[in-house]
Amino acid sequence: MLSPFAKQVHKLLRTVPKGRVTTYKELANAMDTKAFRAIGQVMRSNPNAPNTPCHRVVSANGTLGGFMGEKSGPKVLKKIRLLKKEGTLVHGNRVVDFNRKLYKFQNPNR
DNA sequence: AGAGCACTGATCC
DNA sequence: GGATCAGTGCTCT
Numbered sequence: 001m002l003s004p005f006a007k008q009v010h011k012l013l014r015t016v017p018k019g020r021v022t023t024y025k026e027l028a029n030a031m032d033t034k035a036f037r038a039i040g041q042v043m044r045s046n047p048n049a050p051n052t053p054c055h056r057v058v059s060a061n062g063t064l065g066g067f068m069g070e071k072s073g074p075k076v077l078k079k080i081r082l083l084k085k086e087g088t089l090v091h092g093n094r095v096v097d098f099n100r101k102l103y104k105f106q107n108p109n110r
Numbered sequence: 111a112g113a114g115c116a117c118t119g120a121t122c123c
Numbered sequence: 124g125g126a127t128c129a130g131t132g133c134t135c136t
Binding site (some may be wrong): 006007028036038041042044084 | 127130131132134135
């Protein structure tokens, strides 16, 4: 069961074009909230994985943060590879040209 | 009801 | 410059 909050997160995430990334902060900002952690929690639960590219969400400093358990096994590497294919280059634990790939939501509040 | 979390910003050292 | 504290809202146990 997805809470409206989670649903909103997914929605915003889907609005992010491929080859682009976003940050928890932006998401929270777009939702007019400050619960970055809550978002992370929802992601960790991974409600609808294929529809919710959590890997497309990164920390504000451009690092992946701790996706699938911090160390991110080969699985995430694979995802990163896919991401790379899409246009999001991830170097090690960081997004290349993060500030350039960062997608900012259009929030009337800002 | 309580603890935890995939964060971030500010403060402390 | 790095480490720790505090704030925040939601999910899980």
